[in-house]
Amino acid sequence: MGEEIDKGATETRRVTRLIRLPEVQHRVGLGRSTIYRWMSEGKFPKPVQLGGYAVAWGEEDIIAWVESQLKR
Structure with missing residues (x-):
């Protein structure tokens, strides 16, 4: 009846x-x-x-880029 949950699954689902x-421009200052x-x-x-000319960045990708720039 219901959906079964795989309790043995170890893979975490990445949601970004x-x-x-x-917003990207605001966060990175470029x-x-x-x-x-x-x-x-x-x-x-x-x-x-995203479709047509619409694009977006993964927030985690931008955060990681900013952190990498701070370590330089």
Whole structure:
């Protein structure tokens, strides 16, 4: 009747919030052009395609990038 739960499963499900460009810019302190240039140079995380021209970044990816910049 109900859904069975696999109690032996050890894999954790990663849930991340997707954030759009204005919030990314606010968090990292960079402009749109710099973000896209650094993405093409491999210096900044790439976004996920949401559909059409809409993109968003994983919040965890942005947090990890900011932390990596602080360690430099």
